[in-house]
Amino acid sequence: MIEIENLSKDYGPRRAIDNLSFQINKGEVVGFLGPNGAGKSTTMNILACIMPPSSGTVRIGGHDVLEQSLEARKIIGYLPENPPLYPDMVVGEYLKFTALLRQVPRREVRASVEHVLEACSLKDVSGRIIGRLSKGYQQRVGLAQAMIHNPDILILDEPTVGLDPIQIIEIRKLIQTLAESHTIILSSHILPEITQICRRVIILNEGKIAAVDSLEGLTTTLRKGERLFLKVRNVEDDIVDQLQNIPGILSAQEEGPGEYRVDAELDANPQDALAELCLKRSWGIVELKRTALSLEDIFLKLTLEEKEPGE
Amino acid sequence: MRTTWIIAKRDMGSFFASPVFYVIATVFLFLHSFTFLNLLDSFSGQSFQAERFLGQGMSLSLNEMVVEPILFNMAVTLLLMIPVITMRSFSEEKKNKTLPLLLSSPVHLKEILLGKFLACTGVVAMMMLLSSYSAGFLILLGEPEINPLLTGLLGVFLMSACFVSLGLLASSLTENQIIAAVLSFGLALFLWILGWGVENTSSGWGEVVAYISILSHLVPMVRGVFDTSDLMYFATFIFFVLFLTYRVLESQRWR
Missing domain, CATH: 3.40.50.300 (P-loop containing nucleotide triphosphate hydrolases)
Incomplete structure (x- = not known):
């Protein structure tokens, strides 16, 4: 047309x-x-x-x-x-x-x-x-x-x-x-x-x-990894470090009190390891889920990535 | 052609829906009536005296003493008012961002331009029609020569059409209506006064300037001389200025 x-x-x-x-x-x-x-x-x-x-x-x-x-x-x-x-x-x-x-x-x-x-x-x-x-x-x-x-x-x-x-x-x-x-x-x-x-x-x-x-x-196509969301009851100081030590996990960030954003490698499926860790340290899992990249993220990613090589 | 008429009709409709037309028409008619009555009064006074002292009665020319001056007065009033009529044509479309509607429709730019031209000349014709009660009055009460009256009215109308085309050109250049009005008024007035100094010069340039001046073509028509070369002048003038406007609008598309 x-x-x-x-x-x-x-x-x-x-x-x-x-x-x-x-x-x-x-x-x-x-x-x-x-x-x-x-x-x-x-x-x-x-x-x-x-x-x-x-x-x-x-x-x-x-x-x-x-x-x-x-x-x-x-x-x-x-x-x-x-x-x-x-x-x-x-x-x-x-x-x-x-x-x-x-x-x-x-x-x-x-x-x-x-x-x-x-x-x-x-x-x-x-x-x-x-x-x-x-x-x-x-x-x-x-x-x-x-x-x-x-x-x-x-x-x-x-x-x-x-x-x-x-x-x-x-x-x-x-x-x-x-x-x-x-x-x-x-x-x-x-x-x-x-x-x-x-x-x-x-x-x-x-x-x-x-x-x-x-x-x-x-x-x-734009998902280069998986993103997980974790929420726990008992907040401890070293949670972020502990999370990052799990094999396959690229980074972890605190998003709010007891809320963490975890980026993992594609197909690493770190959910089991994550849950195990939580149980072992009795942090008390409230929520653990996979989050898809929103269009907003894609959009930012695309428009920012375009710029990077030029700068 | 059909779309030309549709655009002209819409533009005229928006004139009659806005107070601008009524204000312009009222002022125009007031000025016209005032000068008409004044001239009529002085004419009747003078012919009365002529009858009393010379016994000549109605031998004073109604055409020379009333019709001609009133047509010139009308021309000057229109010179002042036409820029106000034409200023909105394209400026307002640009300001309201309505031009994309016309441009994205299956309408040729020529048709848009012609539609606007028809709308404005239509409004002027309407005003002249309203003022023609004075001519009817003269015909009822006196015995003016009809032919000079008609050529005179035609001359004033053609002159108005020239001013309308100038106004459209000015309006196509800017989205500011005041700038459009001032520009077209300046252009029209310049064409008018161009003829003033020419009478004293006899060089080649003087003749060219005299030809360009609108007055040297209006005056014969108002005096009752119907010459096709004057008609050619008006037609060429309108065509040329509309062509310029067309080019301006077209070039704005490319920018």
């Missing part, structure tokens, strides 16, 4: 994105992840045909964004970082305008406006002026605008930024329902969001792809 080859974009002397290549298939839900300034919005702007690439090719549904830009734009719905809303317009009128702009046939305009009002639960506010709506509603109007012409591809740039937790959950649910019938590209710097919605993640850092993988893939 989307093919990107050697895509670069320069802002004057600054290279915003550098030689990106990836593909997105029909029906996929892909997350762009990266710190601020990593090139997420730039990539999305290029995908939405708002700015041309400096070099490389981008094809949307087979249409080149430079050569057949108008064709490509027909199958795209775009929600930029700041929803493009006219504050003096009424919600219904605005959606009608965007429908006509997106070349929805005139007799289907009413139906498609009704449809997105329903889908984004905007029915109650369809007669209100956009400028007076809360941020959450405005974001939903922005989303409604992106899906009004039922595009094959939805590009959503940080759709939940600036919303309160309840609104975030609502928008997330909406995106999840949309994911059933659309190809979605979503960007965020909030990690749990990506884990909940996307099946594949593209991690961008300083304009380059740091990793492309499925979520499970990312977590397993």
